Amino acid sequence: MCGIVGYVGANQAAPILLDGLSKLEYRGYDSAGIAVMTGDGIVVKKKQGRLATLSEMIDGGKAVKGTMGIGHTRWATHGEPSDTNSHPHLSNSGRFAVVHNGIIENYLKLREYLTKKGFEFMSETDTEVIAHLFEYYYKGDIIDAMINVINRVDGSYALGVLCADNPDSFIAVRKESPLIVGLGEGENFIASDIPAILSHTRKVYFLENNEIVFINKDEVKVFNTDREEVSKNVYEVDWDISAAEKGGYEHFMFKEIMEQPRAIADTVKPRIKDGRIVLDDISLTADYIRNINKVYIVACGSAYHVGVVGKYVIEQMVRIPVEVMVASEFRYCNPIADEHTLVVLISQSGETADTIAAMREAKRLGARTFAIVNAVGSCIAREADDVLYTWAGPEIAVATTKAYSTQLTAVYLMSIYFGQELGLISSAQLRRYIKALEDLPAKIEKLLENKGDIQYIASKYFNTKSVFFIGRTLDYAVALEGSLKLKEISYIHSEAYAAGELKHGTIALMEKGTVVVALCTVGNLFDKMLSNIKEVKARGAVVIAVAEEGRTEIEQEADHVIYVPKCDELTMPSEVVVPLQLFSYYVSSLKGLDIDKPRNLAKSVTVE
Numbered sequence: 001m002c003g004i005v006g007y008v009g010a011n012q013a014a015p016i017l018l019d020g021l022s023k024l025e026y027r028g029y030d031s032a033g034i035a036v037m038t039g040d041g042i043v044v045k046k047k048q049g050r051l052a053t054l055s056e057m058i059d060g061g062k063a064v065k066g067t068m069g070i071g072h073t074r075w076a077t078h079g080e081p082s083d084t085n086s087h088p089h090l091s092n093s094g095r096f097a098v099v100h101n102g103i104i105e106n107y108l109k110l111r112e113y114l115t116k117k118g119f120e121f122m123s124e125t126d127t128e129v130i131a132h133l134f135e136y137y138y139k140g141d142i143i144d145a146m147i148n149v150i151n152r153v154d155g156s157y158a159l160g161v162l163c164a165d166n167p168d169s170f171i172a173v174r175k176e177s178p179l180i181v182g183l184g185e186g187e188n189f190i191a192s193d194i195p196a197i198l199s200h201t202r203k204v205y206f207l208e209n210n211e212i213v214f215i216n217k218d219e220v221k222v223f224n225t226d227r228e229e230v231s232k233n234v235y236e237v238d239w240d241i242s243a244a245e246k247g248g249y250e251h252f253m254f255k256e257i258m259e260q261p262r263a264i265a266d267t268v269k270p271r272i273k274d275g276r277i278v279l280d281d282i283s284l285t286a287d288y289i290r291n292i293n294k295v296y297i298v299a300c301g302s303a304y305h306v307g308v309v310g311k312y313v314i315e316q317m318v319r320i321p322v323e324v325m326v327a328s329e330f331r332y333c334n335p336i337a338d339e340h341t342l343v344v345l346i347s348q349s350g351e352t353a354d355t356i357a358a359m360r361e362a363k364r365l366g367a368r369t370f371a372i373v374n375a376v377g378s379c380i381a382r383e384a385d386d387v388l389y390t391w392a393g394p395e396i397a398v399a400t401t402k403a404y405s406t407q408l409t410a411v412y413l414m415s416i417y418f419g420q421e422l423g424l425i426s427s428a429q430l431r432r433y434i435k436a437l438e439d440l441p442a443k444i445e446k447l448l449e450n451k452g453d454i455q456y457i458a459s460k461y462f463n464t465k466s467v468f469f470i471g472r473t474l475d476y477a478v479a480l481e482g483s484l485k486l487k488e489i490s491y492i493h494s495e496a497y498a499a500g501e502l503k504h505g506t507i508a509l510m511e512k513g514t515v516v517v518a519l520c521t522v523g524n525l526f527d528k529m530l531s532n533i534k535e536v537k538a539r540g541a542v543v544i545a546v547a548e549e550g551r552t553e554i555e556q557e558a559d560h561v562i563y564v565p566k567c568d569e570l571t572m573p574s575e576v577v578v579p580l581q582l583f584s585y586y587v588s589s590l591k592g593l594d595i596d597k598p599r600n601l602a603k604s605v606t607v608e
């Protein structure tokens with residue numbers, strides 16, 4: 001979704017803004033723009049299309065003089081992608097320039113109101129009302145104007161605002177949409193995400209809703225809506241800019257696939273001490289866990305698929321009923337929850353609007369919220385009762401891989417922890433599970449070494465029109481993720497089915513050449529999967545099977561077999577997903593598509 005950067009300092013702002021925006025390209029966008037305070041007032045340059053087009057238009061930023069500015073990449077919500085609808089938007093007098101990420105829900109009413117007051121609208125965006133509201137409320141004090149503006153708008157926003165009367169400072173605010181402040185030496189920044197500022201500073205403020213930031217090159221002041229100054233803790237970013245760069249790989253997605261062993265090890269290692277799972281970061285007591293009447297796992301997209309694995313794992317291990325729900329449904333379905341209900345929210349970004357809303361609904365119902373989050377200091381991490389961080393590091397490719405894998409790991413950790421605290425698993429079982437977790441990175445390394453085999457299979461089928469992923473129980477949960485991965489980056493139609501369900505309708509779609517990826521790693525269901533493979537083969541399907549090493553009998557049924565190392569059933573989903581990620585990656589690459597930034601998608605979905 002939209003990306004914002006802001007800079008004030010001693011250097012020329014425009015190249016810094018363009019560089020910052022380039023680090024936010026992963027979020028998805030369709031146009032880009034900057035506004036810079038120059039000797040002649042605010043100058044806006046904006047353009048539909050890639051950031052490179054804007055950069056070319058202004059000679060990499062050199063053509064726009066000035067040491068303070070704001071920049072934006074837009075992901076269209078209100079009004080088509082166009083130069084006019086691109087941000088920044090100016091007020092009619094040109095005194096205010098605004099960049100915005102989020103949605104102003106009452107913009108139509110405000111637009112009508114402001115039109116009656118004589119304001120003229122240039123664009124179809126919701127954002128433009130903000131520029132005019134600033135003009136309307138401004139009586140010489142920018143902070144007062146900001147307070148009035150945010151009191152007037154409903155919805156979500158991260159805003160960066162330049163005012164021509166303040167040539168050395170600008171103002172920003174956030175509510176429900178991400179925005180951080182970067183604290184430099186003689187220069188300060190705002191940004192939607194850390195990578196945009198990391199080459200300049202590691203010191204950041206995370207902002208709470210409606211905290212207003214007044215920034216000049218030497219000082220950052222934060223106010224609440226009563227205009228009282230708020231003191232903030234400085235957070236020191238502990239990862240390097242190289243973590244958010246391609247580091248020699250052609251695509252972020254590939255780099256992130258390769259980083260999975262490291263990410264899983266980082267998520268597991270600090271949580272294992274003296275042969276036990278230790279979750280220092282959470283405060284759930286054995287008493288609370290014992291009295292849980294139900295667990296909801298609530299998330300979106302791939303994180304939801306982690307929840308489907310979580311249901312199998314938690315129910316098997318600790319026999320607590322688990323319901324997995326898509327966050328956008330949870331909030332509207334009047335869920336049954338009370339203080340004995342644990343609502344687990346899973347989110348890489350911690351900023352997904354639907355998941356945030358679901359978390360708040362859970363809290364309203366009195367449930368306890370437990371978040372599995374990757375982005376430190378994000379909204380969900382701040383608001384949930386407990387947070388179990390995944391240590392995947394920054395994930396830049398839109399299609400998640402390493403964050404998904406670390407979320408799976410966090411779910412295993414949580415589940416084993418529950419079993420351990422409730423005394424439901426024996427010490428032998430505990431040792432077995434811990435070993436499975438510790439062995440996982442090496443097993444994934446081994447799988448990654450065989451990537452050439454997957455590339456070969458992808459080269460045979462990258463032109464196919466449709467792919468079905470089938471599996472049972474845990475394999476079905478991974479099939480959901482394999483299918484999503486393929487469709488989002490290769491644009492090939494694909495569906496995931498519980499293998500036993502095919503014969504209830506979908507098998508009608510099987511014909512000569514239909515590609516079926518059959519996941520056959522659940523030991524006691526292996527024979528059932530062989531039968532399902534026979535069923536689809538009999539209708540002409542081509543079958544790519546994924547099976548545990550040693551199950552060579554599958555070679556008689558499937559056209560291709562991808563073997564994964566033997567491991568505990570608990571951690572098998574973490575292995576199975578890897579060839580599916582690679583398959584999607586290679587298919588997309590062979591089709592020549594934009595792997596890291598697939599069409600229509602955004603990394604962090606901050607609108608409902």
Ligand code: F6R
Pocket residue numbers: 300301302303304346347348349350351352355398399400484485488603604605
């Ligand atoms: C798919 C993908 C999305 C996200 C979903 C939730 O590859 O990345 O489906 O998993 O948008 O995002 P987070 O985890 O940030 O809440």
